[in-house]
Every structure is written in structure tokens, then in C-alpha cells.
Amino acid sequence: MKSFIIFIILITLSLLLTGCWGAKKIEGEVYNTALGFDYKNGKFEVYTQGLNFGNIAKQEGVKIEDLPILIGEAKDENILSAYGALEQNTSMPLSLGHVKAIILSERIIKEKMADVIDIMGQSPNLRYNIFLFGTKENLKELLQTHSFFNYSQLYSIIHGPDELIKQNYSLPVLRYNQFTSRYYRPIGTIMIPSLSIDKAHFSEGKSKQIAILNGEYIMSQQHYKGWLNKEELYGLRWFSKGIRSFNVRVATKTVAVKIKNPKTKIVVLKGNQPSYRIAVKGQAALYQNSDNKTYRKMRSEINKKIKNDILTTIQKGDKLNTDVLNISEKSYKYHLKHWDIGAIRRFNLHSVKDIKVDIKIIESGKYK
Template sequence: MRKLRIFMILITLSLLVTGCFGAKRLEGEVYITALGFDYKNGKFEVFSQGLNFGNIAKQEGANIEDFPILIGEAKDESLLSAYGELEQTTAMPLSLGHVQAIILSERIIKEKKMADVLDIMGQSPNFRYNLFVFGTKENIKELLQTQSFFNYSQVYSIIHGPEPLIQQNYSLPILKYHQFTTRYYRPIGTIMIPSLSINKDQFSEGKQKQIATVNGEYIMSQQQYKGWLNKEDLSGIRWFSKGIQGFSVRVGTKKVSVKIKNPKTKIVVLKGNQPSYRIAIKGQAALFQNSDNNTNGELQSVLNKKIKKDILTTLEKGDKLNTDVLNISEKSYKYHLNDWDIGAIRGFNLDAVKDIKVEIKIIESGKYK
């Protein structure tokens, strides 16, 4: 009787313990971390980048070569059927819950295939709306095989984590999928899709590294492709980007450098028959390099003229593409629809910007340790 009682207690306790019935083994699936879409010769191509947990959590003493990147590719007449081809031929189930980025080929963007991308993204409940969107004219398969530093996983690259780099030292904006879908159908303004290239020349670890980097932006407006602009063309866009806490600027020559902290940009809408705008930029800067021993007053004047010139350069580049690349007209669309119709607001051009006033003050000098 005593043995029976002990047996019954053990059975009861075992039922109280939380079980893992039906749980999937981590190594039993392929975790897709990025997808690439292309369109060539009348067919869509889908590329998938798969990483296992050995890639993501680098084990002590192991090289990243021990955990290769798995690249899948398939083609068909639609993106959905091409991805279905991947699922039907894989040796392990594909999991889309960890996708962090989608990469669109230049052909997808130029040949008006964005509706197909939106369709496949809307078909799966596993896609998150905060994943990053990129464009490229590179071979997507090669781009998905680019590397990070120090044998770390590719998840520590700009494809999967561009935000820290953008906040620190990039001047080009990043794009998330929810921002893309919001702007794609908006009758006003511009979408900028970051353009990825492969840097094969500047970094090496025993052998040359191939690093993904952002080199420009694809410009779209009202669901139409407008063109491509490089970093120099978009030098004025940093003053209209949110979330950037500070960045360094070369003033005049490479012997002078300042760091600008939390600049504030204000767009004022001016009334009239057509909408027009005044731009005002204010901020403070710290002087970090001044080999020519210029006075703060001299440097402030040169700095403010440079910023104004950068903004005008970007406005001119956008004007040639017949688009409001800095999205200045969105201010009228959001707050002044009672004053002008959509057609008038869409008519934004370089002449609509009546004044650009820049007041960046150098308030301190950088000190050497």
C-alpha cells in the first residue's frame, strides 16, 4: 500500500511539470533572415538567406566558415510560386518568422513590379512590418553572401542592422517596410529605397573582405520610379532626417571638422496662389579640428554656407527627376489641404523654396586628451 501511495504521488507530480510536447527542435528548421527578389527574362526570382544558430551565436573557438550561409534560389512566373518552389524542394522546413530584410533588384523597382512584392508580403502572416527594405543592382546572391567583421555572423551587417550605423556616421536614411507601404500609395512625396553595393576594396582580415554598404537611394514617387541618386547628390538630406543625434562635417578643407549636435529643421508654409516654403535650420556645433587656426566666426560663416549649398544641391537633383526628394511638400499635404488641392501641392519644384536660413553656432572647441 505504501509503495502504491508513493507511486501515485510521483505520477501526480509528473503531471504538474510543464512539458514540451509538440515543441520544435531549434536545429530542425532553416531560419530565413533575408529575402531577395529579382525579375529577369519574364520570370521572377526569389533568393533566401538562411542562418542557423551557430551563425547567430558564434561559439567560442569556432570560425564563421564552420557555419556557412545557406542561399536558396528559385524562379517562376510569380514571386509566390517561386517561393513555393523553394519550400517544395528544401530538405528542412523554412521559417519566415526571423526575416529582417528584403532586397529588391533594380529591375523590380524600374519595371513596375512593386505590386507583386506587396502581394507576396501580404500573403504571409509571418512577415513583420519593421523589416528593412533595400534595393540593389548587384547580384543578389553575392550580396547575401557578403561578410561581417571578426568572423561574426552576417546578422551584424548593415543588411540586418543598419540603424546604429545610420545614427553614427551615415547621411542616408534607412527604410522600413511599414514606411514603404505608407508612402507607396500616398499622392504626395517621395520614397527613398537605400541602395546596397558590395565593397571589395577597403577591409581585409588576412584576405579581402566583401562588405555590404549603402551607396545611394532609389527614388520613387506616386508609385513610379524616378531615378537613382548617390551620397553626394543627397548631401542635404541629413538635415531633414529624424533620429540622428549628431554627425561630423568637414568645413572648407579637410583640415577643419566640426560635430553638429541635435540640429533642428523647420519648414514654414507660405500662403499664396501656389504653396511655397521657407526652411530654417538651427543648431550648435563643437570644433574638433582646426589646423588652419580659423576663428569661430569665420568657420560659422563657411559652415552655414556649406549646409545651404548641400540642401540646394539635393533640391536641384530632385528637381531634375521631377520629384520632391526632401518631402518638403508633405507639410502642405498634412496641414493645408483646405488652402490648395492635391494638384497644386504636387507641383512642387525648386522655385517653391523661397528661402533657406542656416544658423549653426560653434559653441565649444574639441579638447585633446
């Protein structure tokens, strides 16, 4: 009898232990890795990109290129109901826990950003550190672009742009938490990186369709301002943090240098209206000097080009009635007692009184 009682107690205790009885097999769900949102004819279009585990880890005897990317597509009057239509018509549960990027059409950015913010707030599985992009491309085609060497698309700029932009890339990327922290700010500009499809520069037996950054969508004070291409935003690189180096070509591209760890300082000048002085300093390694120019001449041309790049970007922003380089933010952060918001918002091309660039050539690139 005593043994029977002990047996009952043990069985009861074992039932109280937590276990994995409700766990799902990892291959039993569709793991969405990117989402795309568009708006046409009064309806939202939702696209999902799902990757097979074979897309992520190479399997013996299986080529990545033989494993297609799963694209979901649905439309409805709001984003949530469109995604719900996908869930109702899938043969496997859809998971949002692994989404790394959201791509917005130009129409969404212009007209429906409030709906994107709403869906991000409603979904507990969408993380705030995901990347945010815009595009003029067909979303379905963009989500089916390739990576190199038959690797998963997880090794593309859509899912992992951080390392790429540290190496000679002039356009910054944006995470959703950075977007929300600036969206309601009364001063400054938000830039949503723009994706396009490049079909001309790489091939592996056949042409590769690669997602690339080609510009930025400009927003300020919750309003869409316009779009600027990569060349118009060259001045932006000197205000970007965390960038290791930039390649710069001058003198009809006969002189090439790599500028390492450039530093830019914005000085606020006191007066009736806020104005600014910009100083850029850095060191450069010389990699090309086809015309055998003197160091003094090369240095002068490099400094002139960088100054012109900054001025061009400021001018382009001025035409959009916005401070693309966020120069006026320094007044907002540190000098609100001196000027009100209205005065700081009146930033324009003439607010920048001086730009000084001092890049010193300290190395000559030598052959090994």
C-alpha cells in the same frame, strides 16, 4: 474499485492538458534571415539567406568563418511559386519567421513593386517591420557579404542598420510598414536605401566584402523616379529625424566639426502657389582647423556648405520631377483648405524661397 475509478479520472485529465508534443527542435528548421527578389526574362528569382545557429552564437572550437551562409535560389513565374520550389527541394523545413530584411533588385523596384506588396500581404510569417533595401548588385553575392571580427552577418547593415545611421550616416533606412504607409499617398517621396558591396576599405588578413549604403531609389505616387547617390543626398541629413550628430568638413577639408542634434523647420508661405522657407539650427564642436581660421570665418563656411547641400538635393529631385526632401508634405498635412492636391504637387526648385542656416561653434575639440 474506487481506486481504479480515480486512476481512470486522473489519466483522462492528464490527456486534456496541453503539452509540447508537437514542438519542433530549433535545429530542425532553416531560419531564413533575409530574402532577395529579382526579375529577369519574364521570371521572378527568389533568394533566401539562412544562418546556422553556429553563425549566430559562437561555439567553442568553431570559427564563424568556417560556417557558410546557406543561400537558396529558385525562379518561376511569380514570387510565391518560386519560393514554393525552394520548399519542395529542401532537406529541412524553411522558416520565414526570422526574416529581418528584403532586398529588391533595381528591376523589381522599376517594374514589379505590386508583386512585392502582394506577397507581403499573403504571407502571415513576414512581418511588416522588416527592413527594405534595393540594389544593383548580384543578390547572391550581396547575401554572402561579411561582418567584422568573424561575427554573424546579423551584425551587418542588412540586418541592423538602426544604430549605424544614428552615428554620422546621411542616408535613412526604411522599414516595410513605413513604405506601405507612404506608397499610396498622393504627395511626397519614398526612398528605398540602395546597397552595394565594398571590397576596398576593410580587411582581416584578407579583403572583407562589406554591404554598405550608397544611395536611394526614389519613388513617388507609386512610380519609380530614379536613383540618387549618397553625395547627391547630403541635404537629406538635415531633414532626418533621430540623428545624433554629423561630421562636416569645409574649406578644402581643412576645417572639421561635429554638429549635434540639428533642428530643421519648414515654414509654409501663403500665396497663389505654396512656397516654403527652411531654417536649420544647431551647435557644433570643432575638431580640426588646420589653417587657423577665425570662428567667424569657419561658421560662415559651415553655414554656406549646409545651405549648398540642401539646394543640391532639391535640384537633383527637381530633375526627377519629385520633392526628394518631402518639403511639400507640410502643405498637404496642414493647408489642404488653402491649396488643392494639384497645386501642392507642383513643387519645384523655385518653391523654396529662402534657406537660412545658423550653426554655432560652441566647443573646440581638445586633446585629453
